[in-house]
Amino acid sequence: MFSFYILLIIVLIIVIYTLPMTIKICFNNYGSNFILNIYLYILRFIRIGFFDINYKRIDENDRIEMSLRLFGIKLLSTVVDAANLTIKDKKPVIKYEIHKAFFLKFPKKTGERKMFSFHDISRMSNLFYSNKKVIYETSLNIKKSIVIRKFNLNIKEGFNDAALTSILYGIINSVVYTIVVPIYCNIRFLNKPSISISPYFGRNILESNFNCILDFRYGNIIVNSIKFIKNFKWR
Secondary structure, three states: HHHHHHHHHOOOOOOOHHOEEEEEEEEEEOOOEEEEEEEEEOOOOEEEEEEEOOOOOOOOEEEEEEEEEEEEEEEEEEEEEEEEEEEOOOEEEEEEEEEEEEEOOOEOOOOEEEEEEEHHHHHHHHHHOOOOHHHHHHHHHHHHHHEEEEEEEEEEOOOOOOHHHHHHHHHHHHHHHHHHHHHHHHHOOOOOEEEEEOOOOOOOOEEEEEEEEEEEEEHHHHHHHHHHHOOOOOO
16 A cells, blocks of 8 residues: 555646646735736646735734645645834844744744844845846746746736826836836737826826736746756855
8 A cells, every 4th residue: 555655646746747837816906905816727628726925014014914725725825024124233124923834733822023224135136136147047948848828917016196106107108118028029929918107197006916827837937946956156
């Protein structure tokens, strides 16, 4: 019986490794609040994973809720309560508290408040810069197996001031098409991307809706991830 389970696990790994995987990304924002949902499918209709990020502005503080499910099991549930920017030792820092729950454990609130400073952001940017070649080569190899079946983006923006609305409209257009055009030229699309950016004059509004469905080969991701970790310079 034990050997049967081992054989079943091996067959499952081989099937997952070879079959195409599908990711569905949904993003919605209303003002400063947003919801990001990422779904993982096998054979386009069998959902095996779900990742969710929900950002809320509560009074003067911010709250980020994250959850991860795999094969119907909640693997992670995290809530981050971030306070306003403060000064500590003449440096700007962000105070936050974390509530965590892993697997079947009940959420526990951390007793201490942690600090996240702009020094950490600088350190991460330097780490990214020192590994830009590895990141670029890995992205080239991964994109070969990616096929985008759906790409829809809708943005609504506006201010009471018509001049500000026009300026923001131009900025959003330049940023969106600067990002989308290289993706469209380097990754295979089954359908042309649908992009709508609508200005609303005399009205304060900032809403967006993004839906994307893409297929990829799980085996390609694993192989390139191993190479990436092996060649990544951590210091």
